[in-house]
Amino acid sequence: GSVLVINSGSSSVKYQLVNPIGGEAIASGLVERIGEGEGIVTHKFAGNTTTARPVVPDHGAALREVLGMFQTQGPDLEQSNIVAVGHRVVQGGSYFSGPVLIDDDVLGKIRDLIPLAPLHNPGHVAGIEVGRALLPDVPHVAIFDTAFFQTLPEAAYTYALNAEVAREHGVRRYGFHGTSHQYVAGKVSRVLGRRLEDLNQIILHLGNGASASAVRGGKAIETSMGMTPLEGLVMGTRTGDIDPAVVFHLHRNAGMSIDEIDDLLNKKSGLKGLSGENDFRALHELIEQGDEGAKLALDVYIHRLKKYIGAYHAILGRVDVITFTAGVGENDDIVRALTAAGLESLGIAVDPVRNEGRVKEPRIISPDWTSTLVMVVPTNEELAIARQCIALVDEDPAEV
Amino acid sequence: GSVLVINSGSSSVKYQLVNPIGGEAIASGLVERIGEGEGIVTHKFAGNTTTARPVVPDHGAALREVLGMFQTQGPDLEQSNIVAVGHRVVQGGSYFSGPVLIDDDVLGKIRDLIPLAPLHNPGHVAGIEVGRALLPDVPHVAIFDTAFFQTLPEAAYTYALNAEVAREHGVRRYGFHGTSHQYVAGKVSRVLGRRLEDLNQIILHLGNGASASAVRGGKAIETSMGMTPLEGLVMGTRTGDIDPAVVFHLHRNAGMSIDEIDDLLNKKSGLKGLSGENDFRALHELIEQGDEGAKLALDVYIHRLKKYIGAYHAILGRVDVITFTAGVGENDDIVRALTAAGLESLGIAVDPVRNEGRVKEPRIISPDWTSTLVMVVPTNEELAIARQCIALVDEDPAEV
Ligand SMILES: Nc1ncnc2c1ncn2[C@@H]1O[C@H](COP(=O)(O)OP(=O)(O)O)[C@@H](O)[C@H]1O
Numbered sequence: 001g002s003v004l005v006i007n008s009g010s011s012s013v014k015y016q017l018v019n020p021i022g023g024e025a026i027a028s029g030l031v032e033r034i035g036e037g038e039g040i041v042t043h044k045f046a047g048n049t050t051t052a053r054p055v056v057p058d059h060g061a062a063l064r065e066v067l068g069m070f071q072t073q074g075p076d077l078e079q080s081n082i083v084a085v086g087h088r089v090v091q092g093g094s095y096f097s098g099p100v101l102i103d104d105d106v107l108g109k110i111r112d113l114i115p116l117a118p119l120h121n122p123g124h125v126a127g128i129e130v131g132r133a134l135l136p137d138v139p140h141v142a143i144f145d146t147a148f149f150q151t152l153p154e155a156a157y158t159y160a161l162n163a164e165v166a167r168e169h170g171v172r173r174y175g176f177h178g179t180s181h182q183y184v185a186g187k188v189s190r191v192l193g194r195r196l197e198d199l200n201q202i203i204l205h206l207g208n209g210a211s212a213s214a215v216r217g218g219k220a221i222e223t224s225m226g227m228t229p230l231e232g233l234v235m236g237t238r239t240g241d242i243d244p245a246v247v248f249h250l251h252r253n254a255g256m257s258i259d260e261i262d263d264l265l266n267k268k269s270g271l272k273g274l275s276g277e278n279d280f281r282a283l284h285e286l287i288e289q290g291d292e293g294a295k296l297a298l299d300v301y302i303h304r305l306k307k308y309i310g311a312y313h314a315i316l317g318r319v320d321v322i323t324f325t326a327g328v329g330e331n332d333d334i335v336r337a338l339t340a341a342g343l344e345s346l347g348i349a350v351d352p353v354r355n356e357g358r359v360k361e362p363r364i365i366s367p368d369w370t371s372t373l374v375m376v377v378p379t380n381e382e383l384a385i386a387r388q389c390i391a392l393v394d395e396d397p398a399e400v
Numbered sequence: 401g402s403v404l405v406i407n408s409g410s411s412s413v414k415y416q417l418v419n420p421i422g423g424e425a426i427a428s429g430l431v432e433r434i435g436e437g438e439g440i441v442t443h444k445f446a447g448n449t450t451t452a453r454p455v456v457p458d459h460g461a462a463l464r465e466v467l468g469m470f471q472t473q474g475p476d477l478e479q480s481n482i483v484a485v486g487h488r489v490v491q492g493g494s495y496f497s498g499p500v501l502i503d504d505d506v507l508g509k510i511r512d513l514i515p516l517a518p519l520h521n522p523g524h525v526a527g528i529e530v531g532r533a534l535l536p537d538v539p540h541v542a543i544f545d546t547a548f549f550q551t552l553p554e555a556a557y558t559y560a561l562n563a564e565v566a567r568e569h570g571v572r573r574y575g576f577h578g579t580s581h582q583y584v585a586g587k588v589s590r591v592l593g594r595r596l597e598d599l600n601q602i603i604l605h606l607g608n609g610a611s612a613s614a615v616r617g618g619k620a621i622e623t624s625m626g627m628t629p630l631e632g633l634v635m636g637t638r639t640g641d642i643d644p645a646v647v648f649h650l651h652r653n654a655g656m657s658i659d660e661i662d663d664l665l666n667k668k669s670g671l672k673g674l675s676g677e678n679d680f681r682a683l684h685e686l687i688e689q690g691d692e693g694a695k696l697a698l699d700v701y702i703h704r705l706k707k708y709i710g711a712y713h714a715i716l717g718r719v720d721v722i723t724f725t726a727g728v729g730e731n732d733d734i735v736r737a738l739t740a741a742g743l744e745s746l747g748i749a750v751d752p753v754r755n756e757g758r759v760k761e762p763r764i765i766s767p768d769w770t771s772t773l774v775m776v777v778p779t780n781e782e783l784a785i786a787r788q789c790i791a792l793v794d795e796d797p798a799e800v
């Protein structure tokens with residue numbers, strides 16, 4: 001059977017029809033500009049890319065466009081033997097520590113969490129509602145970005161914020177990118193042929209969004225993203241860690257509203273805010289041309305990464321593997337080399353030859369003498385979601 | 401000669417007459433509740449403590465009360481041979497990397513920095529203005545909490561915030577408690593009989609406010625407090641590090657104003673916000689009584705400290721000494737033991753017997769086998785300020 005993976009954003013829907021055994025995407029696509037007049041639908045199947053520009057007023061219309069694409073461009077969903085629809089959900093709060101079959105109660109909880117994820121959960125709710133209506137005969141599963149981090153110890157997920165306020169308003173570290181961190185942690189164990197239970201891992205998911213995690217025996221014990229994806233590492237357009245008093249300062253002295261500061265920290269900062277570019281390929285070009293802002297952006301990015309590696313080393317006590325993944329982590333050998341530089345005293349180093357270039361297979365890039373392995377492992381969130389769906393649907397008592 | 405050290409807060413003035421050679425406080429005192437109707441003046445000299453409750457409308461009146469105490473209770477300032485008045489200033493921005501003789505230009509800059517330190521610099525300005533008027537015949541020196549951290553590399557002091565906004569509004573890491581970190585770094589070198597230039601140090605200033613620093617060869621290369629003293633470690637009443645989006649969330653969902661959130665994060669959080677207590681002695685008592693909030697507060701505090709030690713280990717590459725200082729650091733052997741626990745893989749440990757109890761002398765508390773020394777070194781900000789004043793006044797060309 002196959003799994004249809006749906007990732008509904010505020011104004012977009014990404015989808016992929018996945019073969020959970022082989023792992024390949026049978027078909028995939030994207031609906032953009034939902035609710036903005038003319039939308040854009042892009043569908044890929046069997047080597048062909050089809051685009052269309054229908055009016056897409058809402059998520060219902062978007063999913064109907066998707067089903068239409070499957071009907072006209074293939075593959076035929078009736079014959080694809082879809083055994084589950086997997087919905088990616090960013091914020092699962094403290095409710096969900098793994099995938100769940102979606103029923104009205106689950107949907108209600110995802111809706112309840114909208115205050116904690118105002119940019120994401122509304123789109124998820126809309127996508128799930130329409131998805132269930134359009135594909136009523138298959139189980140729908142919710143996969144939460146936060147679920148893998150529900151194992152964080154209380155000392156790691158608790159901010160030193162007034163306890164009453166924190167409790168009342170759900171303020172704690174949730175962590176995000178969990179599906180990717182969990183997938184990579186498992187993949188590392190299989191590639192090395194070592195039991196997940198025996199491995200202390202640091203995982204660096206460096207994409208446009210970026211996060212680090214410390215994983216002991218397969219369980220996450222710390223992560224860099226917080227109540228929202230804003231905290232932690234330097235990202236494409238997000239600040240990551242910053243003195244929270246900067247918000248007060250900008251409000252009072254720059255006369256900015258809270259919405260403007262939110263926008264500034266989330267969308268106009270990070271690599272882009274420091275250099276004008278959030279893509280590392282463009283950033284490296286600027287640096288070669290002698291651009292100082294770009295050089296500083298890279299330096300700040302690497303400095304932050306080193307601090308997180310050190311911090312997680314301290315709390316793990318022993319680190320068996322550090323793994324780079326996602327767009328930057330998988331492709332950028334300069335970032336990987338700079339991150340490891342100077343960490344020899346922690347037993348961490350990168351071999352220049354092994355580090356070179358881009359390879360689509362998981363591999364070790366540390367020299368033979370180090371106590372910690374450094375690896376590059378491509379992530380695959382859609383496959384991870386599909387496999388979690390299969391596992392849930394197979395094991396679900398109601399299905400037996 | 402002696403140095404009169406003045407620390408003017410928003411509603412208080414602390415002072416100490418210091419012998420910069422021997423290091424002892426000849427006299428000291430405190431004016432509280434400035435501008436709040438009846439004030440409180442406390443003066444200590446020669447074993448006697450005198451208190452008074454005059455009306456203290458402003459900083460001018462406060463300093464006149466101080467001079468009055470010296471006149472009536474002693475010592476006689478005329479005969480104390482005051483060679484300098486040292487004013488502690490919290491925020492020196494990017495202007496000041498060491499002590500400076502105060503002239504109108506310096507005072508103007510401290511005034512210009514008020515937007516960056518709205519709670520502190522106004523009191524400093526008032527204290528300096530009145531101090532210069534009342535004691536016009538001695539040089540007045542400004543000692544900045546931020547000065548020691550002006551050596552931070554750009555990658556460490558730059559936030560990944562939009563560069564234009566950061567430049568325009570002075571947003572960067574400044575660091576605070578610099579006088580203490582610098583004093584302790586020097587003291588460690590002298591106590592060990594090793595050159596400051598040769599030592600890589602981590603310093604943990606754990607008082608009611610708390611900060612960590614990484615010091616290479618006597619120069620600070622990283623510190624935990626940021627644009628303001630809010631960032632970093634868990635403190636008595638401050639959150640330290642927290643997802644800045646928490647501010648947005650509380651504003652939108654708890655209906656709190658920015659001033660209320662500022663107050664919450666700075667004054668109603670930290671240890672106190674988690675447990676109701678910000679004094680470690682009370683906290684330990686609560687823990688012994690089985691209080692879970694107090695236990696969690698301690699756990700969060702220690703977890704954060706470990707992360708900073710690891711982070712600074714990574715950027716220093718090699719750590720020769722980790723030093724605990726200030727109220728908690730000097731007195732709390734439980735905090736010291738818990739902080740080092742589990743850091744053996746970084747070469748860090750604390751010997752239970754050496755760690756025990758409170759001693760007023762600098763000492764080593766690590767076992768003999770570790771690569772990193774762990775020390776306890778009492779800080780003395782007033783003495784550090786007095787010595788910096790002397791050094792400046794002696795070397796100043798105008799004085800030769
Ligand atoms: N060949 C490459 N070299 C360096 N960086 C790359 C390369 N390819 C992609 N990237 C980086 O990966 C980023 C996208 O990562 P990705 O994981 O796809 O992001 P996300 O899923 O968070 O949107 C790009 O912004 C770019 O910085």
Ligand SMILES: Nc1ncnc2c1ncn2[C@@H]1O[C@H](COP(=O)(O)OP(=O)(O)O)[C@@H](O)[C@H]1O
Pocket residue numbers: 606607608609636678679680681726727728731732
């Ligand atoms: N004997 C002690 N045992 C444990 N903690 C102590 C002891 N004495 C003082 N402290 C701690 O030191 C703190 C004050 O530290 P201090 O450096 O004086 O603070 P600050 O100068 O920042 O106001 C107290 O809040 C308390 O937690």
